[in-house]
Amino acid sequence: xxxxxxxxxxxxxxxxxxxxxxxxxxxxxxxxxxxxxxxxxxxxxxxxxxxxxxxxxxxxxxxxxxxxxxxxxxxxxxxxxxxxxxxxxxxxxxxxxxxxxxxxxxxxxxxxxxxxxxxxxxxxxxxxxxxxxxxxxxxxxxxxxxxxxxxxxxxxxxxxxxxxxxxxxxxxxxxxxxxxxxxxxxxxxxxxxxxxxxxxxxxxxxxxxxxxxxxxxxxxxxxxxxxxxxxxxxxxxxxxxxxxxxxxxxxxxxxxxxxxxxxxxxxxxxxxxxxxxxxxxxxxxxxxxxxxxxxxxxxxxxxxxxxxxxxxxxxxxxxxxxxxxxxxxxxxxxxxxxxxxxxxxxxxxxxxxxxxxxxxxxxxxxxxxxxxxxxxxxxxxxxxxxxxxxxxxxxxxxxxxxxxxxxxxxxxxxxxxxxxxxxxxxxxxxxxxxxxxxxxxxxxxxxxxxxxxxxxxxxxx
Amino acid sequence: xxxxxxxxxxxxxxxxxxxxxxxxxxxxxxxxxxxxxxxxxxxxxxxxxxxxxxxxxxxxx
Numbered sequence: 001x002x003x004x005x006x007x008x009x010x011x012x013x014x015x016x017x018x019x020x021x022x023x024x025x026x027x028x029x030x031x032x033x034x035x036x037x038x039x040x041x042x043x044x045x046x047x048x049x050x051x052x053x054x055x056x057x058x059x060x061x062x063x064x065x066x067x068x069x070x071x072x073x074x075x076x077x078x079x080x081x082x083x084x085x086x087x088x089x090x091x092x093x094x095x096x097x098x099x100x101x102x103x104x105x106x107x108x109x110x111x112x113x114x115x116x117x118x119x120x121x122x123x124x125x126x127x128x129x130x131x132x133x134x135x136x137x138x139x140x141x142x143x144x145x146x147x148x149x150x151x152x153x154x155x156x157x158x159x160x161x162x163x164x165x166x167x168x169x170x171x172x173x174x175x176x177x178x179x180x181x182x183x184x185x186x187x188x189x190x191x192x193x194x195x196x197x198x199x200x201x202x203x204x205x206x207x208x209x210x211x212x213x214x215x216x217x218x219x220x221x222x223x224x225x226x227x228x229x230x231x232x233x234x235x236x237x238x239x240x241x242x243x244x245x246x247x248x249x250x251x252x253x254x255x256x257x258x259x260x261x262x263x264x265x266x267x268x269x270x271x272x273x274x275x276x277x278x279x280x281x282x283x284x285x286x287x288x289x290x291x292x293x294x295x296x297x298x299x300x301x302x303x304x305x306x307x308x309x310x311x312x313x314x315x316x317x318x319x320x321x322x323x324x325x326x327x328x329x330x331x332x333x334x335x336x337x338x339x340x341x342x343x344x345x346x347x348x349x350x351x352x353x354x355x356x357x358x359x360x361x362x363x364x365x366x367x368x369x370x371x372x373x374x375x376x377x378x379x380x381x382x383x384x385x386x387x388x389x390x391x392x393x394x395x396x397x398x399x400x401x402x403x404x405x406x407x408x409x410x411x412x413x414x415x416x417x418x419x420x421x422x423x424x425x426x427x428x429x430x431x432x433x434x435x436x437x438x439x440x441x442x443x444x445x446x447x448x449x450x451x452x453x454x455x456x457x458x459x460x461x
Numbered sequence: 462x463x464x465x466x467x468x469x470x471x472x473x474x475x476x477x478x479x480x481x482x483x484x485x486x487x488x489x490x491x492x493x494x495x496x497x498x499x500x501x502x503x504x505x506x507x508x509x510x511x512x513x514x515x516x517x518x519x520x521x522x
Contacts, residue, residue: 411489444486448493456492 115141117173119150120166122190125179260322262421264308266340268330269358277311277323281385281400281424284327284362284369289354296408297357300381301326301350303413308421313343322424324383327358327365369399378405383420400424406446415442475505 111119118124118141138145167189174184260278267274274280283304289297304326311323330336333356340353366376369384376382383402402420407413419438479498488494 409489441486444482444497445488445493448486448488448496449490452488452493452496453490454492455496456490 109138109145112176113169113173114176115145115173116166117170117177117187120189121170121174121187123187125174125177125183125187260320260425261314261316262308262424263311263314263316263321263323264304265311265323265325266328266337266353267325268328268334268337269361270330271337272361274323274325276318277321278319279322279385279424281322281324281383282327282362282365283324284365284380284382284384285357285359286362286366286380286382288357288359294354297354298350299410300404300407300413301353302345303410303417305345305349306410307414307417310341310343312341322385324385324420324424326353327361328353328356329358329360330356369401372399374399374401376401376403378403380405383416385424406443406450408449412446412449415445471505471509472502474509475502478502478505 119138138150167187170189171184171187174187175181265274283300285297304324308324311318311321314321326340328337328340336352336356340349342349362381365384366380366382368386369376369382372386374384376384381404383400383404385400400423402416402423404413404416407416419442422438476498479501482497482501483494486493486497488497
């Protein structure tokens with residue numbers, strides 16, 4: 001189960017002519033540089049790999065030996081003696097390197113600096129907001145990357161790529177992602193449990209230095225004898241495009257490079273599950289409204305309209321939305337959801353939504369959440385989301401819930417919806433922990449409001 | 462009155478804690494504020510009594 005990152009030096013890879021010819025039979029199309037002046041240069045200048053942004057698409061699974069040929073190296077586990085003094089690839093002081101992630105099958109995946117930033121940066125800057133980086137898997141960076149823990153790619157060693165060099169790449173990726181220089185300057189390497197401390201980071205690396213090849217920190221890749229690249233040989237490895245691999249829906253849901261955006265929708269009974277969305281949750285009341293609590297239902301509906309952006313208003317593709325559904329029984333009026341799916345509530349919107357609430361769907365959702373191990377007691381309503389969405393109805397799947405039992409006003413409901421949207425946009429692995437100071441504050445506030453009002457009435461207030 | 466006076470310090474601490482908690486929690490009504498302050502004051506008095514008890518035991522030993 002070896003899984004490593006390797007650095008192909010200076011975005012270019014030295015390779016012998018023989019190595020290039022041997023690639024003729026493989027999926028790799030070598031591009032040989034014959035520029036003798038440049039070949040004599042000790043500093044590799046040619047940009048060889050496909051441009052950033054295109055490279056990943058051009059990759060396809062390769063056998064390990066093919067990778068070795070491409071690189072012109074054979075990885076001898078790690079042979080520090082042959083690696084020599086230059087084994088430490090100081091990418092920070094040279095032209096940009098290209099990082100390649102190799103999975104168990106030997107399939108290489110090109111990583112852009114922006115990918116490294118999102119994997120290894122301690123913070124992510126999104127829409128000007130700085131948030132902690134809690135990405136755990138490579139496929140959260142990009143669905144096309146393997147579903148493997150980032151921490152598996154990075155091991156401790158004294159022969160590591162220098163953290164400074166790695167940090168330089170991460171910050172470059174931050175800039176590539178559109179963040180400002182001042183923000184990117186504050187980005188550091190992650191030191192959380194997902195990724196070992198930066199001082200211990202080991203990135204498997206290959207580099208060339210003055211035409212001589214060095215490899216570092218590759219273990220368990222191959223045991224073939226080490227073969228140096230010919231002096232000053234330069235080569236470009238163009239890797240043929242891989243056929244598109246459709247991502248399974250289940251894997252796609254909630255484990256994406258870009259965090260999901262929360263949205264809302266009124267959905268008719270025949271529209272479940274809303275497959276076009278990445279995932280979905282349900283606002284589930286336990287009962288239909290009675291005359292005495294109808295006002296409460298309407299207040300919660302008002303907050304639903306106000307606190308969560310309509311799916312159609314959100315400028316995000318549907319498959320990047322985590323939609324919260326207000327179930328509507330539209331069997332007698334199929335056009336009902338169209339009336340309700342508007343940006344802002346109109347005078348009668350919530351009356352219609354409450355009067356046509358689909359208790360059947362809600363009841364099923366509550367049952368499914370209980371089956372998954374959630375304790376949903378109280379009058380509700382409950383917000384319930386599954387990860388992935390198609391696992392609704394299964395036991396032992398991550399389920400996020402929020403309880404609106406103590407909510408009595410639109411303001412209270414808005415506060416709960418605000419926390420809800422924050423929560424569902426988080427990594428689903430964090431759903432289980434569930435605790436936050438904001439949640440505690442909200443809960444205490446609900447308790448104080450509920451019992452405080454009774455107390456003041458008791459004392460004649 | 463004598464026993465009440467002994468509660469001054471824990472009660473004062475409890476009230477201060479209650480006010481701080483009120484600022485943080487921001488309850489919607491005065492009943493909520495009163496409840497928070499009452500709870501923190503009671504809590505503080507209980508904790509104070511327990512501490513006093515423990516210290517008193519330690520001194521007698």
